[in-house]
Amino acid sequence: MTVCKKCLLTSDYPGIEFDDAGVCQLCRTDNRGFRAAPPPQLVEDCRRDFEETVERIRGRHAYDAVLCLSGGKDSAWLAYLLTEKYRLNILAYNMQPGFGSALSGPNLARVVERLGMTLRTFCWPPDFSRTFYRYLFTHPLKEGVTATVCRVCHSCLHSSAIRLAQKEGAPLVLIGYSPFQVTRDWFYERKKEEILKHFRLSGEFWKQSGMTPEVRERLYFPEEDEEAFSPRFLMPLHVLDYPSEIEVREKLEKIGLLDVRRTLPRSTNCDLTWLMTHCDTLHFGEPPFRDWVSEKIRKGEDSRLKYILAFKAITWLSRARLLKHRRIRAALRKLRLTEKEVLESLEKAEVSEEIFDDIYKINPSRDVIADLEKNT
Numbered sequence: 001m002t003v004c005k006k007c008l009l010t011s012d013y014p015g016i017e018f019d020d021a022g023v024c025q026l027c028r029t030d031n032r033g034f035r036a037a038p039p040p041q042l043v044e045d046c047r048r049d050f051e052e053t054v055e056r057i058r059g060r061h062a063y064d065a066v067l068c069l070s071g072g073k074d075s076a077w078l079a080y081l082l083t084e085k086y087r088l089n090i091l092a093y094n095m096q097p098g099f100g101s102a103l104s105g106p107n108l109a110r111v112v113e114r115l116g117m118t119l120r121t122f123c124w125p126p127d128f129s130r131t132f133y134r135y136l137f138t139h140p141l142k143e144g145v146t147a148t149v150c151r152v153c154h155s156c157l158h159s160s161a162i163r164l165a166q167k168e169g170a171p172l173v174l175i176g177y178s179p180f181q182v183t184r185d186w187f188y189e190r191k192k193e194e195i196l197k198h199f200r201l202s203g204e205f206w207k208q209s210g211m212t213p214e215v216r217e218r219l220y221f222p223e224e225d226e227e228a229f230s231p232r233f234l235m236p237l238h239v240l241d242y243p244s245e246i247e248v249r250e251k252l253e254k255i256g257l258l259d260v261r262r263t264l265p266r267s268t269n270c271d272l273t274w275l276m277t278h279c280d281t282l283h284f285g286e287p288p289f290r291d292w293v294s295e296k297i298r299k300g301e302d303s304r305l306k307y308i309l310a311f312k313a314i315t316w317l318s319r320a321r322l323l324k325h326r327r328i329r330a331a332l333r334k335l336r337l338t339e340k341e342v343l344e345s346l347e348k349a350e351v352s353e354e355i356f357d358d359i360y361k362i363n364p365s366r367d368v369i370a371d372l373e374k375n376t
């Protein structure tokens with residue numbers, strides 16, 4: 001396995017190529033975090049698509065769009081653009097899975113109030129939450145528990161936001177992923193087929209007993225709910241003006257939408273983070289955030305050497321059962337799981353369906369909106 005001489009990406013990262021000096025192409029070219037930057041023409045097309053779409057739908061439904069709002073800086077920034085610049089009537093949506101995840105933050109109420117939005121929240125029943133995460137920890141993808149839990153959790157957020165939009169007849173679901181966030185997986189628009197693929201990642205989970213009718217009702221299953229109208233699912237920050245992260249923070253603070261000291265860090269404060277890190281580190285022999293760390297090195301925020309040392313330290317601590325041991329034990333207790341069970345499940349994990357192919361091969365289409373207009 002080759003490791004990039006400048007950042008820390010390895011040759012098994014999807015689509016990575018190295019030059020003769022052993023430097024990856026993300027280090028050699030302009031990039032957006034985990035990917036080469038999108039072609040400028042595509043960004044332009046998508047931006048036009050977004051602005052035309054917004055013009056067409058404004059004021060025609062009870063809400064123009066459902067916006068997934070975490071209270072973090074990116075979703076606050078998007079909320080600001082949507083309400084102030086695009087004058088949309090937004091239904092804000094927040095999901096709380098019950099493990100202190102960063103899907104909700106202290107700024108949430110402030111943003112909702114200042115921008116005059118209506119807020120709907122979905123707090124998972126504790127029993128469901130436990131069943132859900134227990135299942136994921138014992139049925140991980142080959143990529144590890146961190147990848148599994150984060151992906152499926154995002155999938156739930158998307159699915160429940162779509163369900164809400166269906167109920168309220170809102171033609172759009174919007175989410176504030178920054179140009180630097182999860183662009184490995186998605187760019188600008190998620191089509192129904194991709195949402196379906198993501199749902200398959202959690203396999204049989206949805207068919208098991210943990211699914212109460214109460215929860216079932218709040219989620220959209222593309223396979224079963226074939227007939228339901230499907231709102232467009234867009235990530236507008238990928239194509240709209242997005243100054244640097246620092247500028248966004250400063251601007252939000254200035255207009256009173258963000259108390260910077262209270263914003264959650266990007267890596268989230270989900271209670272399960274340390275347990276996931278611990279199990280993946282033991283299984284793979286290194287911590288599970290090489291991609292994320294590589295990005296920070298490429299952006300010049302941190303040094304390569306520091307992370308090489310940190311990786312070694314975390315791995316050692318994890319093996320010695322000294323890494324955040326109290327928190328990890330508490331998480332295991334809450335899930336009614338043992339470390340051994342999780343590690344054995346990782347051993348048995350199978351290769352998952354490849355779902356992250358070329359994210360820049362999208363073709364923004366307004367057909368869905370046209371269908372909606374026919375029906376209303």
Ligand SMILES: [Zn+2]
Pocket residue numbers: 004005006007008009023024025026027
């Ligand atoms: Zn590199």
